[in-house]
Amino acid sequence: MGGNGFLLAWRFVVLLQLISGVLGWGKEGHYATCKIAEELLTEDAKAVVKHLLPDYAGGDLASLCSWPDEIRFHYHWSAALHYVDTPDFKCNYEYCRDCHDSSGHKDMCVTGAIYNYTRQLEAVGDSYAITNYNLTEALLFLSHFVGDVHQPLHVGFTGDLGGNTVIVHWYRRKTNLHHVWDNMIIDSALKTFYQSDLSQMIQAIQRNITDGWSNDVPSWGDCASNKTVCPDPYASESIKLACKYAYRNATPGSTLTDGYFLSRLPIVEKRLAQAGVRLAAILNRVFASPKQTARE
Numbered sequence: 001m002g003g004n005g006f007l008l009a010w011r012f013v014v015l016l017q018l019i020s021g022v023l024g025w026g027k028e029g030h031y032a033t034c035k036i037a038e039e040l041l042t043e044d045a046k047a048v049v050k051h052l053l054p055d056y057a058g059g060d061l062a063s064l065c066s067w068p069d070e071i072r073f074h075y076h077w078s079a080a081l082h083y084v085d086t087p088d089f090k091c092n093y094e095y096c097r098d099c100h101d102s103s104g105h106k107d108m109c110v111t112g113a114i115y116n117y118t119r120q121l122e123a124v125g126d127s128y129a130i131t132n133y134n135l136t137e138a139l140l141f142l143s144h145f146v147g148d149v150h151q152p153l154h155v156g157f158t159g160d161l162g163g164n165t166v167i168v169h170w171y172r173r174k175t176n177l178h179h180v181w182d183n184m185i186i187d188s189a190l191k192t193f194y195q196s197d198l199s200q201m202i203q204a205i206q207r208n209i210t211d212g213w214s215n216d217v218p219s220w221g222d223c224a225s226n227k228t229v230c231p232d233p234y235a236s237e238s239i240k241l242a243c244k245y246a247y248r249n250a251t252p253g254s255t256l257t258d259g260y261f262l263s264r265l266p267i268v269e270k271r272l273a274q275a276g277v278r279l280a281a282i283l284n285r286v287f288a289s290p291k292q293t294a295r296e
Helices: 004-020 027-038 043-052 076-082 110-121 127-132 135-150 177-193 198-212 231-246 258-286 290-295
Strands: 167-170 173-176
Touching (some): 027 135, 027 177, 027 198, 027 258, 043 135, 043 258, 076 110, 076 135, 110 231, 110 258, 135 231, 135 258, 177 198, 177 258, 231 258
Antiparallel strands (some): 167 173
16 A cells, blocks of 8 residues: 555645645546556456555546646656657657756656656565555556656647647637647547546547557557567657647647647547557556466
8 A cells, every 4th residue: 555655645635625626637638548547457457556556546546547746746856757848849759868857867757757667566566665665656656657658748849848838729718738738628529529428538439449449559558679668659659749730730829729629639539548558558567477477
């Protein structure tokens, strides 16, 4: 179970929510990613995930997948781990060049965090690791960051902070481009196509995983050279999608309506699907039983 640090941080978040109504952005997207992943876990992985989650989660990983957003103001060091900025207009990602925080500290970015928390979780069962790592937090951070790296503007340009300083209108509402991709495309889809029911949207994505994308899905969870985790290709995908879809026709001051929404929604839904499939693949590899690992 999670340690005292996790419980104190969670109580702090709940208190702030009661006071000010603060909610983590991207909550629906992270919930969808983790719910898709949960359905694809092996029995071994499900057992370990349930063991690591706090009792009040009821074994539901998705219910806590937005926790890393909600504690960023408490765990200040974690803010840089939600994204990786890339050079303006280059439309590519390189770990050694890009994975650092604003002070230049290496490995402080979303891909670096995915590597780090995967390594921590690989030590499940090691008494030394359990003493030195909070494995509950590691599970939640990893699950959240796999979702983040699939959001194209979490691998956006340095100059506009991943679209955060690109002010646009989403229909009649003034916002920024990053928020459009974090929240507003999903919110509009829920209202337009899914009767404001997130479970309907998740089920539609799951059907596409089984049918629409079935030829591609088996390769989504693969890692080169039999690695446990490989977030760098995911980041490369995201910046290419950011250039091709997120930034295109979304200059400062523009108004984004049906044309932008309907052409970008399939990209958002596919990225949620890929994130869920890949998160499940990572957790299945990390938590594979010794017997299963030997067979492979």
